[in-house]
Amino acid sequence: MTVIAISNQKGGVGKTTSVVNLAGFCALAGRRTLVVDNDPQGNASSVLGSGLTDASVYEGAPPTPTRLAGLSLIAASHDLHDRERTLAQGDRGRLALRRALEVHRSHFDLIFIDCPPNLSLLPMNALLACDRLILPVQCEYFAMEGMAQLLAFVEDLRASDHKGLTLQGILLTMHDQRHPLCRDVESQIRQHFGDKTFRSTIPRDVALAAAPSHGQTIFEYDPLSAGGIAYLSAAKELLDGLE
Ligand SMILES: Nc1ncnc2c1ncn2[C@@H]1O[C@H](COP(=O)(O)OP(=O)(O)O)[C@@H](O)[C@H]1O
Numbered sequence: 319m320t321v322i323a324i325s326n327q328k329g330g331v332g333k334t335t336s337v338v339n340l341a342g343f344c345a346l347a348g349r350r351t352l353v354v355d356n357d358p359q360g361n362a363s364s365v366l367g368s369g370l371t372d373a374s375v376y377e378g379a380p381p382t383p384t385r386l387a388g389l390s391l392i393a394a395s396h397d398l399h400d401r402e403r404t405l406a407q408g409d410r411g412r413l414a415l416r417r418a419l420e421v422h423r424s425h426f427d428l429i430f431i432d433c434p435p436n437l438s439l440l441p442m443n444a445l446l447a448c449d450r451l452i453l454p455v456q457c458e459y460f461a462m463e464g465m466a467q468l469l470a471f472v473e474d475l476r477a478s479d480h481k482g483l484t485l486q487g488i489l490l491t492m493h494d495q496r497h498p499l500c501r502d503v504e505s506q507i508r509q510h511f512g513d514k515t516f517r518s519t520i521p522r523d524v525a526l527a528a529a530p531s532h533g534q535t536i537f538e539y540d541p542l543s544a545g546g547i548a549y550l551s552a553a554k555e556l557l558d559g560l561e
């Protein structure tokens with residue numbers, strides 16, 4: 319059983335898109351998969367379920383099956399924002415998600431945690447609850463800045479509370495091979511992070527942008543789109559890397 323957090327404090331870099339589509343393909347590949355929506359915006363909950371619910375993972379909400387075989391969801395709740403405040407009051411508030419996931423460990427092969435675009439207590443809980451981190455990075459000029467901050471944060475956690483936390487990989491998203499800046503960012507990241515960068519890159523693709531408006535993963539909406547094939551390839555790489 320592996321818990322994977324998908325996090326980056328920048329918004330709009332493809333975290334949620336990566337969570338729902340990697341999880342969808344992993345379930346298709348026969349892994350018992352759970353998505354935990356740890357973002358008050360509830361975007362993953364809308365794609366995989368019917369949006370925000372009354373209780374979140376922090377209140378012990380159980381996994382519910384999605385329409386995809388082998389894929390379950392614990393949706394975000396309407397008051398997940400407020401939950402963050404109560405977490406801040408408890409001295410073990412950073413470990414709340416880790417404790418909440420304990421009971422689910424034996425029922426799933428993979429648990430994906432979606433994160434909000436910040437470095438607050440919610441993503442902190444995800445980092446302390448996970449075994450692996452996937453960091454989606456949009457191929458653009460300021461991409462590296464946000465990464466450095468998150469990776470420094472991860473190093474701190476590894477040195478103190480959570481020695482087992484591993485960077486599974488950096489996933490280049492909204493990639494456009496024709497764009498020189500994008501190629502530059504890619505080569506810088508590959509040079510710096512070597513094989514910690516997924517070989518698969520996710521192209522900027524209209525099908526990936528449109529799928530959520532139909533409440534669908536790319537595997538349902540258009541599996542043979544460039545984005546669909548890219549996420550399939552990234553999911554295969556992920557599963558191979560976990561073996
Ligand atoms: N590879 C892609 N190509 C085109 N649009 C994308 C791609 N990945 C994500 N998007 C779109 O970009 C927006 C932000 O993506 P999202 O996954 O919600 O980012 P985050 O969760 O990091 O905020 C969404 O509207 C999404 O549909």
Ligand SMILES: [Mg+2]
Nearest residue numbers: 333334357361
């Ligand atoms: Mg998101």
